[in-house]
Amino acid sequence: MFNYxxxxxxxxxxxEKLLSxxxxxxxxxxxxxxxxxxxVQGVVMQFxxxxxxILEIISESPALSIELESAFxxxxxxxxxxxxxxxxxxxxxxxxxxxxxxxxxxxxxxIEGIVFVPETAFKDxxxxxxxxxxxxxxxxxxxxxxxxxxxxxxxxxxxxxxxxELKYARSNVSVKTYKVSVEKKVEEAGIGNLIxxxxxxxxxxxSLIMLGSQTMQSVIDxxxxxxxxxxxxxxxxxxxxxxxILGVAITGVFQMAIWLLPAFMLISTTWFxxxxxxxxxxxxxxxxxxxxxxxxxxxxxxGLFAMVGAIFDNAQDAQSGMWPIMLAIMIPFFITxxxxxxxxxxxANAASLLPLASIIIMPAKMTITGVAAWKVILSVLINLAxxxxxxxxxxxIYRVGIxxxxxxxxxxxxxxxxxxxx
Amino acid sequence: xxxxxxxxxxxxxxxxxxxxNASFEVPEGCIFGLIGRNGAGKTTTIRIMMGIYLPDGGxxxxxxxxxxxxxxxxSGYLPEERGLYxxxxxxxxxLYFAEIKGxxxxxxxxxxxxxxxxxxxxxRRLSKIExxxxxxxxxxxxxxxxxHDPEFVVLDEPFSGMDPINTDILKEMILEMKSRGKVIIxxxxxxxxxxxxxxxxxxxxxxxxxxxGSLKDIKSKYAHQNVSLEYSGDISFLESTPIIDKISDFGxxxxxxxxxxEDIQSLLKLLVDHNVAITKFNANEISLHEIFVxxxxxxxxxxxxxxxxxx
Numbered sequence: 194m195f196n197y198x199x200x201x202x203x204x205x206x207x208x209e210k211l212l213s214x215x216x217x218x219x220x221x222x223x224x225x226x227x228x229x230x231x232x233v234q235g236v237v238m239q240f241x242x243x244x245x246x247i248l249e250i251i252s253e254s255p256a257l258s259i260e261l262e263s264a265f266x267x268x269x270x271x272x273x274x275x276x277x278x279x280x281x282x283x284x285x286x287x288x289x290x291x292x293x294x295x296x297x298x299x300x301x302x303x304i305e306g307i308v309f310v311p312e313t314a315f316k317d318x319x320x321x322x323x324x325x326x327x328x329x330x331x332x333x334x335x336x337x338x339x340x341x342x343x344x345x346x347x348x349x350x351x352x353x354x355x356x357x358e359l360k361y362a363r364s365n366v367s368v369k370t371y372k373v374s375v376e377k378k379v380e381e382a383g384i385g386n387l388i389x390x391x392x393x394x395x396x397x398x399x400s401l402i403m404l405g406s407q408t409m410q411s412v413i414d415x416x417x418x419x420x421x422x423x424x425x426x427x428x429x430x431x432x433x434x435x436x437x438i439l440g441v442a443i444t445g446v447f448q449m450a451i452w453l454l455p456a457f458m459l460i461s462t463t464w465f466x467x468x469x470x471x472x473x474x475x476x477x478x479x480x481x482x483x484x485x486x487x488x489x490x491x492x493x494x495x496g497l498f499a500m501v502g503a504i505f506d507n508a509q510d511a512q513s514g515m516w517p518i519m520l521a522i523m524i525p526f527f528i529t530x531x532x533x534x535x536x537x538x539x540x541a542n543a544a545s546l547l548p549l550a551s552i553i554i555m556p557a558k559m560t561i562t563g564v565a566a567w568k569v570i571l572s573v574l575i576n577l578a579x580x581x582x583x584x585x586x587x588x589x590i591y592r593v594g595i596x597x598x599x600x601x602x603x604x605x606x607x608x609x610x611x612x613x614x615x
Numbered sequence: 616x617x618x619x620x621x622x623x624x625x626x627x628x629x630x631x632x633x634x635x636n637a638s639f640e641v642p643e644g645c646i647f648g649l650i651g652r653n654g655a656g657k658t659t660t661i662r663i664m665m666g667i668y669l670p671d672g673g674x675x676x677x678x679x680x681x682x683x684x685x686x687x688x689x690s691g692y693l694p695e696e697r698g699l700y701x702x703x704x705x706x707x708x709x710l711y712f713a714e715i716k717g718x719x720x721x722x723x724x725x726x727x728x729x730x731x732x733x734x735x736x737x738x739r740r741l742s743k744i745e746x747x748x749x750x751x752x753x754x755x756x757x758x759x760x761x762x763h764d765p766e767f768v769v770l771d772e773p774f775s776g777m778d779p780i781n782t783d784i785l786k787e788m789i790l791e792m793k794s795r796g797k798v799i800i801x802x803x804x805x806x807x808x809x810x811x812x813x814x815x816x817x818x819x820x821x822x823x824x825x826x827x828g829s830l831k832d833i834k835s836k837y838a839h840q841n842v843s844l845e846y847s848g849d850i851s852f853l854e855s856t857p858i859i860d861k862i863s864d865f866g867x868x869x870x871x872x873x874x875x876x877e878d879i880q881s882l883l884k885l886l887v888d889h890n891v892a893i894t895k896f897n898a899n900e901i902s903l904h905e906i907f908v909x910x911x912x913x914x915x916x917x918x919x920x921x922x923x924x925x926x
Binding site: 202415419420423424429 | 662717
């Protein structure tokens with residue numbers, strides 16, 4: 194399969210891709226874009242929009258009202274968000290009527306919400322919140338802290354408990370995380386690996402889709418310009434497909450190597466020091482594995498994209514063939530995010546050994562947590578088998594499709610192509 | 616000795632039989648024309664030859680043994696619909712197509728330069744293909760076809776979409792390749808080209824070979840009892856004349872078939888007697904067009920161009 198013809202095709206693809214402006218631009222821009230997305234996501238998630246919220250807090254005892262007022266005045270989050278709160282005290286029956294009377298103001302948004310702290314709260318800590326949008330977590334989360342503190346203060350006030358003990362009871366558990374692995378001693382773990390895993394996934398996702406759709410377009414162009422007929426008079430369609438895919442895959446790996454260079458420097462040299470919570474606990478081998486895995490993934494997905502390009506005449510029609518491949522890239526990409534909560538969740542475990550999905554999930558999984566060697570080897574074997582299967586399928590469809598023009602073929606036609614003797 | 620033998624070739628696409636049990640031979644050193652109307656199966660036959668399609672049945676033999684990559688390497692192919700990489704430079708394009716034929720190095724570069732100079736394109740060698748005119752892009756395609764010095768030159772409808780200058784360049788190249796002992800195979804629906812260039816032909820219709828052999832033999836076989844006539848005046852009286860078998864109108868000339876060979880003399884006399892001013896009376900002459908119409912039936916005439924304006 195590898196002969197001077199394939200080499201010539203690979204060389205042409207490399208020359209066209211590596212020396213193009215778009216290669217240089219995308220190599221620089223994609224990492225910026227990914228960081229941009231992460232930053233924008235962070236900023237958007239921070240944005241709560243609950244500034245100047247107007248609240249009324251009603252309690253059944255005047256003593257509690259005073260306590261609440263002082264607690265809310267001291268609360269940092271409430272102060273920062275500039276809440277304006279009025280405090281009242283009245284009985285349950287009165288409060289019900291009061292809330293009813295304030296109905297229109299609540300609906301108009303003149304008052305964001307009314308908090309009612311009943312006497313029973315001293316037994317079950319249950320309080321009530323009336324609002325047009327009671328699901329506004331930004332508001333309710335700010336209320337519960339100070340209310341809880343007041344309830345506790347009043348509850349323990351007359352009980353013989355020292356302040357120290359009370360302080361201990363109030364404090365939360367703080368979890369320090371340590372990563373245990375086979376080859377190393379127990380180590381304190383930062384979030385560096387998690388960030389690296391996200392970075393891996395993002396880079397895989399973007400470059401597979403970007404280079405994939407580029408390849409698809411170039412196949413459509415070759416088909417439309419009919420250059421493919423001259424090519425096929427010299428080379429076999431399988432050689433053409435192989436050369437094309439290898440050319441793109443090598444370009445992709447080269448680009449990925451450039452992107453990973455900073456990470457490689459971080460872990461293999463002491464030139465740069467990271468703060469301990471960002472420290473990376475990966476070996477250079479992981480990066481090499483990642484590059485290898487990326488190469489295999491490239492060949493797989495580029496093969497599929499090229500196949501779709503060969504089926505259709507133009508980019509619009511090709512969209513309908515592209516979405517299954519996009520899903521095969523996107524779903525695993527989202528599964529990698531589920532690993533942030535639990536890297537060993539059953540979905541991620543299963544998907545890390547699934548054809549196509551494994552390519553995207555396994556590297557992220559290996560970065561976050563230890564994966565048994567046999568599982569890694571199995572996933573590599575599965576990926577290689579997938580490449581072989583994709584190649585057989587894509588080769589056949591490519592051969593028929595590449596010379597076919599005219600009406601947009603139906604999927605049933607494409608299935609028939611598999612039986613054609615071409 | 617036959618350079619190529621096509622034996623019982625069959626190719627179907629779903630329900631359509633594109634090539635139907637076709638057999639013909641291409642002798643060494645000849646210009647071979649595969650002739651037929653559009654959709655007759657010419658391109659499919661040629662694509663099978665080039666290994667682009669696999670046949671459903673039958674085979675093609677290259678000097679007695681099976682055709683394959685070796686034939687691809689030793690032939691230059693110019694398809695009907697021709698494309699190039701638009702953003703590639705002229706010289707890079709030429710060297711790339713030679714490279715996939717297995718030809719690299721200084722010798723090929725020299726040949727490329729020679730052809731570029733010959734076609735006045737040497738100063739454009741570093742231009743991108745997309746910056747060339749359509750006519751110049753066609754010239755690049757000619758060069759690609761012959762740059763690796765192929766033994767076989769395969770041209771599918773080579774004259775379609777070509778201006779008179781490029782038509783002449785291509786004809787010149789075909790004749791030059793022939794003089795160097797190469798085999799030229801081309802398909803066309805333009806009978807005049809075939810008639811002027813070919814030594815050997817095969818006629819294909821509805822996927823079947825309906826006629827094949829050397830052009831000379833075929834013409835002499837079909838030409839007796841046939842007259843090609845150019846004149847001014849009225850010859851409508853001939854239609855009711857018993858010696859006349861058939862009259863075909865080709866615009867500038869008429870093809871007249873008489874019932875017996877000796878009737879040709881009577882025909883000439885009749886024309887003179889009726890004061891028809893004869894400018895050309897060519898006995899035992901028949902055009903390929905007439906042969907094709909006769910063999911492929913009346914409807915074939917409409918889809919075959921007897922004349923090309925710029926021959």
